[in-house]
Amino acid sequence: MRKLRRRYVLFRLHREGPGIDVHQLSAAIRKNFLSLFGEVSVADSRLFIGMYNDDEDTGILQCNAESLDKLLASAALITAIGNTQVSFEPKRASGTLKGLQR
Amino acid sequence: MPLDLNVRVPKFDKLTDFTRMAARIGLTGFAVPLPMSNPITKTNDGIVLMTRIDLAGRGAESIKRQLPRIRQRTSVIAVPLSDIEASNWAAEDSRVDLLTIAEPSKEYTIRESTAKLAGQNGIALEVPIAPLLRTSGLDRSRILKVYRESVATAIDSGMAVVLSSFASEPILMRAPSAMWHIGILLGMDKRKSKECVYQVPDQILSRSERKVKSQSFTPGIEVVREDS
Numbered sequence: 001m002r003k004l005r006r007r008y009v010l011f012r013l014h015r016e017g018p019g020i021d022v023h024q025l026s027a028a029i030r031k032n033f034l035s036l037f038g039e040v041s042v043a044d045s046r047l048f049i050g051m052y053n054d055d056e057d058t059g060i061l062q063c064n065a066e067s068l069d070k071l072l073a074s075a076a077l078i079t080a081i082g083n084t085q086v087s088f089e090p091k092r093a094s095g096t097l098k099g100l101q102r
Numbered sequence: 103m104p105l106d107l108n109v110r111v112p113k114f115d116k117l118t119d120f121t122r123m124a125a126r127i128g129l130t131g132f133a134v135p136l137p138m139s140n141p142i143t144k145t146n147d148g149i150v151l152m153t154r155i156d157l158a159g160r161g162a163e164s165i166k167r168q169l170p171r172i173r174q175r176t177s178v179i180a181v182p183l184s185d186i187e188a189s190n191w192a193a194e195d196s197r198v199d200l201l202t203i204a205e206p207s208k209e210y211t212i213r214e215s216t217a218k219l220a221g222q223n224g225i226a227l228e229v230p231i232a233p234l235l236r237t238s239g240l241d242r243s244r245i246l247k248v249y250r251e252s253v254a255t256a257i258d259s260g261m262a263v264v265l266s267s268f269a270s271e272p273i274l275m276r277a278p279s280a281m282w283h284i285g286i287l288l289g290m291d292k293r294k295s296k297e298c299v300y301q302v303p304d305q306i307l308s309r310s311e312r313k314v315k316s317q318s319f320t321p322g323i324e325v326v327r328e329d330s
Contacts, residue, residue, distance in 0.1 A: 014126060016273045035238060036287070073287045076280035079235045079273075089127055089277035 004046065005065035008100045009072065010091040013057045017084030022052040022059070028081045029061075033074040045071055058091075060100060068093065104278035105303035106132040107178055107200065108154065108230055108266035121149045123272035128279070131307070133178045141177040141314045142307070152177040152307065156202065162191040173197050177310040180228060183210055183252075193219035197313070199306050200264065202228040206248040207241075217259035224309065226302055227256040230268030231276065231284055250289045257294065262302045265295075 013025065026049045034042050045067035052059035063071050075088040094100040109132040111120050117134070124132055131150025141153045155176045157165045165181060165188055173179065181192035182204035192198045193216045201212065201220055212227060220227070229252070233245050256263050265285055269275040276284070278299050285295030 014123070014273065035242075069283060069286050069292070072280070073283040076276060076283050077234055077287075085271075085273040087127065087273050087276060088280055090279045090283065 005095070006046075006062055007065045007068045007093050007095060008050075008060055008062050008097050009068070009093045010060055010100050011058065011075070012089045012091055013059070014087040014089060015057060015084050016086075018082075019054045019057075020081045020084050020086075021054065022049050024081050025049060025052065025059075028078050029071065029075045032078055033071055036074050036077075037070055041067065041070065047071060060097070065095075103130040103304045103307075104128065104281075104300050105130060105150070105152075105307060106267050106269075106275065107152075107264055107303050107306065108180070108202070108228065108268050109134055109275065110268060110270040111136060112270065117151075119272045120269075120275070121145050121147055121151070123275050124149050127275060127277035129275070129277075132275075141175060142311060150307070152310070154178040154180065156180045156182060156204070157192075157198075158182055158204075161185055162188040165192065169195070169197055174314050177314060178306065183212055183216075184208075186213070186216075189213075189216050190219065193217075193225055194223060196223045196225070198223075198225050199310065200226055200228040202230065203248065203252055204230075206233050206245040209244065209248050211248055211251045212255050212261075214255055214259055217256050217261045221256075221260035221262075224262075226262040226264045226306060227252060228264045228266055229253065229288065230266055231281070232268035232270070232274060234284065234287075235274060246287065253288045253290060257290070262305075263290070263294075263298045264302050264306070265298050266303075 046064045049061045072090045106129055111117055111134045125147045133152040133154035135154050138153050143151050153176045155172055157168055178199050180200040180202045181198050182202050183189050229249055253263055265281050267275050282295040282299045285298050
């Protein structure tokens with residue numbers, strides 16, 4: 001079986017309204033990704049938000065390298081999560097967590 | 103320099119909120135449809151503010167009448183794609199900076215002939231992303247169809263493409279890195295999409311700076327005599 005290449009993305013979520021948790025964010029990205037690219041793409045994406053700091057609204061998501069651009073496009077189109085208006089900003093992408101923190 | 107050429111700031115007193123957001127998301131400037139004393143100014147935060155006018159009217163004649171009065175007072179002049187005659191006329195006039203897909207819900211895409219003319223005159227196709235943020239499902243897919251077809255026609259015809267937010271609230275503005283990912287949704291490759299966000303708006307700003315100077319002439323015009 002071919003080994004999947006992973007990508008880690010440092011992101012910031014600009015928001016207006018109450019804070020949101022990692023599950024809400026992850027569900028919102030998946031929902032938009034599903035709407036734009038379909039079920040197979042969601043399955044292949046292996047999206048996982050490994051770290052999210054809700055004080056600074058920054059986090060690190062990981063996904064399959066092939067899905068990266070589509071996934072970030074889906075996240076960029078999210079306008080609201082619950083009652084909170086948001087604007088997603090991908091900061092930096094890397095193949096390793098270490099590379100991202102450098 | 104990442105610039106957003108279409109931010110719909112409703113009033114002057116909201117401008118600070120938008121400049122603050124622009125600084126947070128990494129924009130170096132944006133264009134607003136508000137009258138300002140200078141066409142291009144810089145705020146204390148270092149954000150470049152440009153004036154923008156969308157020339158709307160009933161047909162080409164109406165647009166032709168408006169243009170001479172505003173060119174030297176405005177840094178970005180956009181003409182919405184609607185009427186074929188007006189779009190073709192605008193595509194030939196290098197005083198115009200952008201042809202905008204203003205109403206994607208009406209499924210009006212740019213024609214190849216218009217795109218070729220615009221490409222020859224350095225006029226870019228502007229794709230506002232706000233309609234994609236407001237809609238979902240089938241409605242969004244209709245807008246994507248119009249955008250993807252228009253972007254493909256523009257690129258094939260040698261016309262530059264610009265992505266702008268059309269944000270009416272600060273939170274609807276998008277970071278340059280988010281914008282070029284949205285460009286991928288519109289059928290562009292990574293390189294082209296980054297160019298639409300980082301390079302083309304900057305080139306339009308530089309050209310505008312030259313156009314607003316009173317010494318500037320449209321190509322093809324020659325000074326035959328100067329009164330002393």
